[in-house]
Amino acid sequence: MFLGLVKPSDGQALVLGVPTGDVEIRRKIGFLPEDFRFYTWLTASELLNLHGRLCGMTTARLRERVPALLDLVGLTPHREKRLREFSKGMLQRIGLAQALIHEPELIFLDEPTSGLDPMGRRLVRDVIRAQRDRGATVFLNSHLLSEVEITCDHVVFMKEGEVVASRDLRALPHGEIRVSARVRNFPPKAVAELARWSTNAQLDGERLTLATGSTEVLPDILRHLVAAGADVFEFAPEKLSLEDLFLKIMGEDRGL
Amino acid sequence: MCAWIMAGVTFREAARRKILWTAFLAGLAFLALFGTGMHFQAEHFTRASLPPFVRYQVLSTMLQVGFYAVDLLAVVMTILTSVDVLSGEIASGTIQAIATKPISRWQVLIGKWVGFAGMVAAYVAAMFGGVTAVGYFIGGVLPRHALVSALLVLLECLLVLTITFMFGTWFSTLANGVIVLGLHGLAFIGGWIEQIGAATDTPRLVTVGVVSSLIMPSEAIWRRASFEMQSSFARSFRFSPFSEASAPSLAMVEYAIAYLLVALIIAVYHFDQRDL
Numbered sequence: 165m166f167l168g169l170v171k172p173s174d175g176q177a178l179v180l181g182v183p184t185g186d187v188e189i190r191r192k193i194g195f196l197p198e199d200f201r202f203y204t205w206l207t208a209s210e211l212l213n214l215h216g217r218l219c220g221m222t223t224a225r226l227r228e229r230v231p232a233l234l235d236l237v238g239l240t241p242h243r244e245k246r247l248r249e250f251s252k253g254m255l256q257r258i259g260l261a262q263a264l265i266h267e268p269e270l271i272f273l274d275e276p277t278s279g280l281d282p283m284g285r286r287l288v289r290d291v292i293r294a295q296r297d298r299g300a301t302v303f304l305n306s307h308l309l310s311e312v313e314i315t316c317d318h319v320v321f322m323k324e325g326e327v328v329a330s331r332d333l334r335a336l337p338h339g340e341i342r343v344s345a346r347v348r349n350f351p352p353k354a355v356a357e358l359a360r361w362s363t364n365a366q367l368d369g370e371r372l373t374l375a376t377g378s379t380e381v382l383p384d385i386l387r388h389l390v391a392a393g394a395d396v397f398e399f400a401p402e403k404l405s406l407e408d409l410f411l412k413i414m415g416e417d418r419g420l
Numbered sequence: 421m422c423a424w425i426m427a428g429v430t431f432r433e434a435a436r437r438k439i440l441w442t443a444f445l446a447g448l449a450f451l452a453l454f455g456t457g458m459h460f461q462a463e464h465f466t467r468a469s470l471p472p473f474v475r476y477q478v479l480s481t482m483l484q485v486g487f488y489a490v491d492l493l494a495v496v497m498t499i500l501t502s503v504d505v506l507s508g509e510i511a512s513g514t515i516q517a518i519a520t521k522p523i524s525r526w527q528v529l530i531g532k533w534v535g536f537a538g539m540v541a542a543y544v545a546a547m548f549g550g551v552t553a554v555g556y557f558i559g560g561v562l563p564r565h566a567l568v569s570a571l572l573v574l575l576e577c578l579l580v581l582t583i584t585f586m587f588g589t590w591f592s593t594l595a596n597g598v599i600v601l602g603l604h605g606l607a608f609i610g611g612w613i614e615q616i617g618a619a620t621d622t623p624r625l626v627t628v629g630v631v632s633s634l635i636m637p638s639e640a641i642w643r644r645a646s647f648e649m650q651s652s653f654a655r656s657f658r659f660s661p662f663s664e665a666s667a668p669s670l671a672m673v674e675y676a677i678a679y680l681l682v683a684l685i686i687a688v689y690h691f692d693q694r695d696l
Binding site (some may be wrong): 167168169170171187188189190191193195197199200201202203205214215217218219220259262 | 422425429433436437512513516517520696
């Protein structure tokens, strides 16, 4: 929808400040479809040249940019090979290159690592980081949560087209730590003071739950409980990976 | 500018995938066969020393047969080469990488249309030129108004191309092919019905033929082209595939042009509105 492929049934959305579907704004947007397919009679260099020309790039600029991108995605030895001879991984790589040909400000990558070997996945990670470092925003759509965890700054979970949760992964470099404790005589004022380590501490009867971003602060939290006069019967930290978080949010798959 | 890029890509695709060359080779084979037939017939007439009038009429009819075959080949080639162009790219997802570039969808469609129109024009020109050359150099006969007829056949092919594009924005490749060939078949049989009706003075048959031409005017355009090519003697035959008992009027040609433009507008509109 951001790229104008699908029309909204209702409402309006803005991308880079203009309504979706605007043609000119696409000069600033790059896109790699999930299953990248293109004219298989083209060679890798011809494909990049064609996409560059469609993005309004000059011949001189393309002469410089095409070899650089082929090099970036490791396809220089295959530059004159036709796409019909490419493996799925090679198609993903050339697809990534065409998404970056015009140095877009906003890049949508739909499952960019599917079909790639570990080296290819690492290459995609490096490319994404390089784009981020030059100031571009990269939207990575993936079901490979381990990739997301080590690549992205923010993560948004969607279910049936709706955002059901989001996390700032920069604030949680080691994943999220969930703490469940059974406490007695813990004053509400002290619960509020837990905000130093956690943003979502809650006390329900004797059950205290909170989430934090590092195991390093766990002793401080425990000391705070004791110092506030609480009797601690149980203190159970649990580290949640993005995948755990995903399962927790989405629920277990009840299929099969 | 982007439409021209798409036109160039379409042309290159046809050349690279050998579609263009295969079509031209098939055309050359046809011309060779036609030339051989014309040569033997002309040689026979020379030996048999028949009156020049009979020789001219028979060879002119042969020439007409050649143009009829060219028309059929051109229409079928147009449908076969373009039937997959939009529906196939939509189904495979190839269109996604193009449609997300800074290029309007109308430019994508018009660019591809222009690319195909250029190829069809080159094909019609080559085949018409070839048959005319065979007729002149081997048989010593020339069609009347050859250029007008060639332009009419080109119009017929462009009409079929546009209809194929239009339905390609809605239907799958197979369904699209069935619809367009079916429509052309309807026009074809309608044309025959109209001719039979005119030859036997049956107005209701003529009306059925005219209505079928209004639904799909492709065959009517060929019949006008055929009419333009014929000598007045051939026209007097009243009833044969190549002498037009009921030649479509110029109004039908204008109708076909309007039909083409409307179909192109509908194709652009629907391609622009649909999800890809």
